[in-house]
Amino acid sequence: MGRVGVLLLNLGGPDKLEDVGPFLYNLFSDPEIIRLPFRWLQKPLAWFIASRRTRTSQENYKQIGGGSPLRRITEAQGQALKEQLSHLGQEAKIYVGMRYWNPYTEEAIAQITQDNIEHLVILPLYPQFSISTSGSSFRLLEKLWQEDPKLQPIDYTVIPSWYKEPGYLQAMAELIAQELEQFPNPDEVHIFFSAHGVPKSYVEEAGDPYQQEIEECTALIMQTLNRPNAHTLAYQSRVGPVEWLQPYTEDALKELGAKGVKDLVVVPISFVSEHIETLQEIDIEYREVAEEAGIHNFRRVPAPNTHPVFINALADLVINALKNPSFKLSQAAQMKKMVKMYPQEGWEWGLTTSAEVWNGRIAMLGFIALIIELITGHGFLHMIGLLQ
Ligand SMILES: C=CC1=C(C)c2cc3[nH]c(cc4nc(cc5[nH]c(cc1n2)c(C)c5CCC(=O)O)C(CCC(=O)O)=C4C)c(C)c3C=C
Ligand SMILES: [Fe+2]
Numbered sequence: 001m002g003r004v005g006v007l008l009l010n011l012g013g014p015d016k017l018e019d020v021g022p023f024l025y026n027l028f029s030d031p032e033i034i035r036l037p038f039r040w041l042q043k044p045l046a047w048f049i050a051s052r053r054t055r056t057s058q059e060n061y062k063q064i065g066g067g068s069p070l071r072r073i074t075e076a077q078g079q080a081l082k083e084q085l086s087h088l089g090q091e092a093k094i095y096v097g098m099r100y101w102n103p104y105t106e107e108a109i110a111q112i113t114q115d116n117i118e119h120l121v122i123l124p125l126y127p128q129f130s131i132s133t134s135g136s137s138f139r140l141l142e143k144l145w146q147e148d149p150k151l152q153p154i155d156y157t158v159i160p161s162w163y164k165e166p167g168y169l170q171a172m173a174e175l176i177a178q179e180l181e182q183f184p185n186p187d188e189v190h191i192f193f194s195a196h197g198v199p200k201s202y203v204e205e206a207g208d209p210y211q212q213e214i215e216e217c218t219a220l221i222m223q224t225l226n227r228p229n230a231h232t233l234a235y236q237s238r239v240g241p242v243e244w245l246q247p248y249t250e251d252a253l254k255e256l257g258a259k260g261v262k263d264l265v266v267v268p269i270s271f272v273s274e275h276i277e278t279l280q281e282i283d284i285e286y287r288e289v290a291e292e293a294g295i296h297n298f299r300r301v302p303a304p305n306t307h308p309v310f311i312n313a314l315a316d317l318v319i320n321a322l323k324n325p326s327f328k329l330s331q332a333a334q335m336k337k338m339v340k341m342y343p344q345e346g347w348e349w350g351l352t353t354s355a356e357v358w359n360g361r362i363a364m365l366g367f368i369a370l371i372i373e374l375i376t377g378h379g380f381l382h383m384i385g386l387l388q
């Protein structure tokens with residue numbers, strides 16, 4: 001086999017507080033994160049939402065040391081994976097490609113071509129597939145592959161999701177067991193799986209398999225753990241006004257507190273590295289919610305990070321991917337293309353989905369016109385004297 005590379009995909013996070021604004025702008029510019037009927041609205045709206053969120057988000061990053069540890073941990077995972085692959089007799093170069101911050105996916109791809117990699121395994125560091133995470137990175141890679149003839153000779157394969165990988169389930173079970181043992185009555189502890197949320201429409205309208213994969217993953221971890229504990233699955237990190245997958249973590253914690261649960265261990269299930277949503281959101285915000293609800297013994301299971309069993313699982317995934325028939329980006333992105341993103345385009349009277357979509361589009365146009373008018377000081381509202 002010729003030169004082998006492994007491309008680890010992740011979301012990326014701001015290294016320092018000044019990066020937060022531009023990082024958020026990149027994130028909200030992605031149509032897989034905010035879906036709009038018109039492409040031209042994407043950038044102005046991304047700028048608007050990012051500007052409004054930057055201060056709050058910076059406050060959160062301040063609480064975890066002024067930046068995201070995601071790059072450092074992902075690079076450490078890459079180094080550990082390289083060593084484990086070498087130990088198994090497979091030499092490989094590891095590349096990190098972040099979607100919204102340094103090191104960007106585009107830079108990783110440029111390095112891969114420069115290094116003349118012949119066989120490439122594309123491994124997203126998200127155990128479950130979502131159109132907003134792995135899907136977004138696959139779409140970007142598909143575009144890069146279409147545009148760059150130098151990428152054509154690379155024999156690549158994609159691992160779309162890997163939440164069933166036995167080593168990953170084993171690592172999660174070990175990490176949970178370790179945390180349960182910190183309680184006086186381990187079997188009485190409530191195990192609380194907190195998955196990252198996505199808007200409900202991703203699953204119900206766009207056909208995102210994310211919820212189904214999360215539910216299956218939770219069941220498989222409980223099966224691997226093989227303990228009698230009660231458990232709950234809820235969804236965290238909602239952003240914006242639309243409905244996301246339910247139950248929300250905050251509500252589920254309050255409900256368990258009201259039912260008298262006192263000992264609880266949170267398992268972050270969509271992440272394999274510590275980052276803002278584990279260190280700040282769970283450890284600080286949700287801990288406070290839980291304690292107020294009467295859950296006095298609140299602990300969190302660490303993310304797998306560089307746990308050796310987890311790294312072995314990643315190495316097994318890479319080795320199997322190199323042996324098996326390749327899975328192409330077009331196949332990975334196809335899942336999404338097969339489903340309808342927006343309801344029927346034609347107008348229908350009444351309170352129909354179509355009418356709601358058109359109402360939303362008209363409201364959005366009005367909203368953008370207002371923003372432009374507030375910035376430039378010129379426009380219809382100034383003309384009729386409502387703004388000065
Ligand atoms: C607005 C929509 C968002 C969706 C949908 C979403 C899905 C999603 N995200 C992750 C993992 C991560 N998200 C991170 C940061 C982050 N994500 C959003 C928004 C959405 N995420 C925002 C606004 C931010 C910035 C932080 C903030 O202001 O709250 C990160 C990086 C965290 C870091 O340490 O920097 C990760 C990782 C998953 C797994 C997911 C859906 C399955
Ligand atoms: Fe996110």
Ligand SMILES: [Fe+2]
Pocket residue numbers: 196237277
């Ligand atoms: Fe988030």
